[in-house]
Amino acid sequence: MASSSCAPSMFSPFLHKFRARNSIAMVGLLSYSPKTPTPISLTKSSFTFISLSTPRKPLKKSFQVRSVAAPTEAVSGFDDMVSETKRKYYMLGGKGGVGKTSCAASLAVKFANSGHPTLVVSTDPAHSLSDSFAQDLTGGTLVPVEGPDSPLFALEINPEKAREEFHTVAQKNGGTGVKDFMDGMGLGVLAEQLGELKLGELLDTPPPGLDEAIAISKVIQFLESQEYSMFTRIVFDTAPTGHTLRLLSLPDFLDRSIGKILKLKQKISSATSAIKSVFGQEENPQDAAGKLERLRERMVKVRELFRDTDSTEFVIVTIPTVMAVNESSRLHASLKKENVPVKRLIVNQILPPSATDCKFCAIKRKDQMRALDMIRSDPELSNLTLIQAPLVDVEIRGVPALKFMGDIIWK
Numbered sequence: 001m002a003s004s005s006c007a008p009s010m011f012s013p014f015l016h017k018f019r020a021r022n023s024i025a026m027v028g029l030l031s032y033s034p035k036t037p038t039p040i041s042l043t044k045s046s047f048t049f050i051s052l053s054t055p056r057k058p059l060k061k062s063f064q065v066r067s068v069a070a071p072t073e074a075v076s077g078f079d080d081m082v083s084e085t086k087r088k089y090y091m092l093g094g095k096g097g098v099g100k101t102s103c104a105a106s107l108a109v110k111f112a113n114s115g116h117p118t119l120v121v122s123t124d125p126a127h128s129l130s131d132s133f134a135q136d137l138t139g140g141t142l143v144p145v146e147g148p149d150s151p152l153f154a155l156e157i158n159p160e161k162a163r164e165e166f167h168t169v170a171q172k173n174g175g176t177g178v179k180d181f182m183d184g185m186g187l188g189v190l191a192e193q194l195g196e197l198k199l200g201e202l203l204d205t206p207p208p209g210l211d212e213a214i215a216i217s218k219v220i221q222f223l224e225s226q227e228y229s230m231f232t233r234i235v236f237d238t239a240p241t242g243h244t245l246r247l248l249s250l251p252d253f254l255d256r257s258i259g260k261i262l263k264l265k266q267k268i269s270s271a272t273s274a275i276k277s278v279f280g281q282e283e284n285p286q287d288a289a290g291k292l293e294r295l296r297e298r299m300v301k302v303r304e305l306f307r308d309t310d311s312t313e314f315v316i317v318t319i320p321t322v323m324a325v326n327e328s329s330r331l332h333a334s335l336k337k338e339n340v341p342v343k344r345l346i347v348n349q350i351l352p353p354s355a356t357d358c359k360f361c362a363i364k365r366k367d368q369m370r371a372l373d374m375i376r377s378d379p380e381l382s383n384l385t386l387i388q389a390p391l392v393d394v395e396i397r398g399v400p401a402l403k404f405m406g407d408i409i410w411k
């Protein structure tokens with residue numbers, strides 16, 4: 001029978017000094033398992049974060065870490081991720097609650113501390129970026145994140161708020177308000193074309209994918225707006241699997257729909273005035289067709305962006321359980337079908353090895369090992385770079401903690 005406690009007595013503590021690129025040092029007690037050559041777990045350690053850069057206000061934060069860490073099986077290849085100044089997009093996604101936000105936020109901090117002006121965007125309707133950074137990042141606009149060396153901004157897209165606004169303007173102003181709002185989202189042409197089709201009613205029963213349409217319209221703005229041009233790394237904290245897949249397939253859907261509208265418009269341009277009134281009479285059909293064509297081109301751009309192996313990567317985040325691994329396998333299959341580039345798989349919350357497991361930990365670890373074996377033999381997942389992230393016994397909140405986590409994951 002396994003020992004009844006996870007006592008750290010078998011571990012020899014030693015002082016570990018971690019020095020991050022001239023800004024923050026973490027000093028704490030590290031323990032290691034005598035069975036493995038490298039330090040693998042932090043046991044009953046107390047970390048102090050001290051700012052090393054003289055002009056800055058000293059950052060002093062402490063938290064207790066009792067158990068951290070398995071060794072990473074493969075390095076994540078962070079050097080590749082950070083090397084070019086050309087803008088790159090990273091989307092982190094997976095099953096609910098596996099640690100997408102923590103991994104995305106830690107990557108964003110790591111990019112910013114490596115010199116990249118970075119934007120982290122949440123397209124999950126249930127945002128947790130503010131919780132993760134322990135700063136108020138709400139509001140649906142660019143908000144600076146305090147702490148990293150280079151500019152880091154966050155953007156929480158709030159689809160529900162946007163939908164409410166949409167509803168209000170639809171009720172107050174009739175068609176013109178809706179048009180203004182849709183214009184603001186980069187979807188104005190669609191509103192023009194559909195202006196007479198009672199969009200207000202549509203909102204009472206929002207079509208599947210409206211949230212994603214709002215998120216996508218923001219992506220379109222990234223590509224075109226000056227405000228966003230400074231960012232060389234954009235990290236997306238995406239919604240759980242189902243939402244994300246809809247988000248990725250929406251540009252195709254809109255592209256097809258616009259194509260249909262364009263064809264329809266050509267057909268009706270010489271039809272009866274009653275039909276013409278549905279699409280508005282005042283506008284020259286050629287102009288409207290041109291605008292629609294431009295919107296279609298934008299959608300094609302977005303679709304290409306998601307599929308561009310040079311600038312975009314989808315990182316799957318999972319945990320070592322059978323259910324999460326199965327879902328990740330299905331997610332990868334769907335992303336492959338959509339031609340979205342995936343190279344890395346983060347397995348988060350791995351229990352640290354220990355010579356003195358309690359019964360619960362021993363069973364849990366065995367379970368996790370089985371899930372890791374599943375990953376290694378899964379045809380969808382086995383070819384991905386496997387990044388193992390440790391389970392820590394405190395919530396990862398705030399920039400220093402995210403930096404700590406990022407330095408373990410992103411190597």
Ligand SMILES: Nc1ncnc2c1ncn2[C@@H]1O[C@H](COP(=O)(O)OP(=O)(O)OP(=O)(O)O)[C@@H](O)[C@H]1O
Pocket residue numbers: 095096097098099100101102103124126128240348349350389390391392393394395396397
């Ligand atoms: N490696 C870890 N060790 C300990 N706690 C963790 C770890 N990773 C994440 N957590 C904790 O798990 C909780 C969920 O994490 P997070 O919000 O990052 O997950 P998520 O996948 O984004 O969730 P959701 O699907 O709800 O958006 C948080 O409390 C976070 O601090």
